[in-house]
Amino acid sequence: MSINLVTGGVPRGQDYFGRESFIEQLWSRLRTDNVLLLAPRRYGKTGAMFQLLDNPRAPFRPIFINVEPIESASDFMIELLASLRQDDRLAQMTNKLWEGTKNIGKNLKKSTAQIDIGMFKVHLREHTDVQENWALYGEKIIELLEKGQDRPLLMIDEFPIMVHHIAQHNIDELRRLMRWFRSARLTPKAKTRFLLGGSINLMPTLDAIGLIGTVNDLxxxxxxxxxxxxxxxxxxxxxxxxxxxxxxxxxxxxxxIIGTHVPYLLSVLVTSLFDRQRTKGKPITNEMVDDVFSTELLSRATPFFNHYYRRLQDYYAGDEVRQAKVLLSLLSRAAGPVQRDTLYQEYLRVSGIPHTSDALEKFLWLMQKLENDFYVSLFENKYDFSNRTIKLWWQTNYGYQFV
Ligand SMILES: Nc1ncnc2c1ncn2[C@@H]1O[C@H](COP(=O)(O)OP(=O)(O)OP(=O)(O)O)[C@@H](O)[C@H]1O
Ligand SMILES: [Mg+2]
Structure with missing residues (x-):
């Protein structure tokens, strides 16, 4: 067996290594349920979705959509409608939606390969009422998809990020979207299966706005x-x-040396070792591994780690950003796991507040968020970074900055 290391892009075919039993598990789960696929950044979620896309199993017809940039329910619907055009059979089933619309109707006579999806989306935005009536279109799509023999498998990547974006703009719209989406999944005759993927946890965002019930079927x-x-x-x-x-x-x-075996970190380290060996003309040794690990992997510029740092700014609210940075810095300096109470005392100190039941609750909420977002793990009342390499990176770059 021969593979190429992919460092950043989505590994496909044989290059998506191992995971055979996980892919089997996904297929078998999808037979009975809609699925939320969760993992930290760079564990291979999108790669798993592409395995399903590239090797479909009857009766499913997989479609892949990345919704990371989407910020409104109507754009989500437009993306969904456009993505159904990736598959000729599903496209045909949904063509009824456009009967009587001049521009679009004409376009849809073409085969899937001939349609410019970008232009199609522009048409939907400018020449239809999808923007205003997105929920109605949502209902109609599901209705039409129910009538065919096939089972569409809609794989929606980065779903939690989209939910977070919409929540920031318009909670009411998110509420309507999540309710529509839940009922679309639970229609008794529903043929469509959903596989949602993401690397930030959906639950705290939804819990904070009372919408946790809209995903409890996943x-x-x-x-x-x-x-x-x-x-x-x-x-x-x-x-x-x-x-x-x-x-x-x-x-x-x-x-x-990698600690937690994140496939991406292994790929980056081994690729750097190959490069080093070629330029130096020397064999790969333990010393070379140590050197490449500390000079290249742990450097501040590595985008993978930077993401963990920057994400705090993007997804944590107000004071939480600094509190989280201080707690993570403390954890990064510690030789081993740290007692929950030690962290709580640090939390009180940095927040400048005394212990109250409210303060404790807010601290526990923050720790739960850090756990859900894969920064830390909890074991027997002690916390530690969930990944040794991230811990070392944090220690190297920020360990003494947030004190
Ligand atoms: N099974 C695998 N075999 C080989 N490389 C992998 C595998 N899984 C992940 N990788 C590595 O991780 C990188 C990211 O893979 P992928 O995009 O599938 O992960 P992801 O979990 O979707 O990441 P993100 O959270 O950033 O979207 C790849 O470029 C590759 O380096
Ligand atoms: Mg991905």
């Missing part, structure tokens, strides 16, 4: 890191694919 599937054995095989396969020879001890050292 089955949650969590994608974990590679286990030890898969990480080892992944690196070994990447090395033999390059026709290189590296001792098993060195491979194990790469596995160990």
């Amino acid at each position: 089955a949650i599937e969590k994608l974990g890191p590679f286990d030890d054995e898969t990480a080892f095989r992944f690196i070994k396969t990447a090395i033999t694919s390059q026709k290189m020879v590296v001792g098993e001890g060195v491979i194990q050292h790469i596995v160990d």
Whole structure:
């Protein structure tokens, strides 16, 4: 078996390594449920969706949509309508929506491949009433899709980010969207299956605005890191694919140094090692691994880690941003897990408030958010970073900044 390491893009085909049993589990789950696929950034969620897209199983017809940039319910509907045009059969089933509309009707005589999806979206926006009546269109789509033999599988990537964006603009609109979406999923005759993907947790956003009930029908599937054995095989396969020879001890050292085996971090480290070996003309050794890990992986510029840092600004409210940074800095400096109470005392100190039941509740809420967003893990009343490499990166770059 030969694979190419992908460092950033979506790995497809054989390059999406391991995960065979997870893909099986997803298919079998989708037979009975709509699914929310959760994992931290860069664990391979989009890659998993592309495995389903590239190797569809009857009766499902998978469609992929990335809704990260979407900020309104009507744009979501336009995206959904446009995405159905990726599949000729599903496109035909929904053509009825446009009977009588001049511009669009004419366009739809063409086959899927000939339609410019970008132009199609512009048409929907400018020449139809989808913007105003998005909910009605939503109902009609589901109704039309129910009539066919096929089962559309709509895979909606970065769904929680879209929900967060809409919540910031218009909570009322989000409320209507989430209710429509829930009823679309639960229609008794519903043929359409949904697979929602995301790396921030949907639940706290929805909980804060009383909408948690609109997603309680979703089955949650969590994608974990590679286990030890898969990480080892992944690196070994990447090395033999390059026709290189590296001792098993060195491979194990790469596995160990990363800590939590995030596929992306393994790919970046091994790719950097390949580059180093080529430029230096020397074999890969444990010393080279240590050096590349600390000089290249832990540098401030690595976008993967920067995301964890910047995301606090984007998704945490007001005082929480600084509180979270201070607590994470404290955790990054600690040799091991830290007692919950030690963190709480630090939280009170940085917030300049005394202990009250309200303060404690807010602290626990913040810690739960950090846990849901994969920054920290809780074990026997102690917290630690959930990922050793992220901990070292935080310590190197910010450990002494937020004190
Ligand atoms: N199974 C895998 N095999 C090989 N590489 C992988 C695998 N899963 C993830 N990766 C690595 O992680 C990167 C991101 O993969 P992917 O886009 O599928 O993850 P994601 O969870 O959707 O990430 P994001 O949260 O950033 O959207 C890839 O470029 C690759 O380096
Ligand atoms: Mg993704």
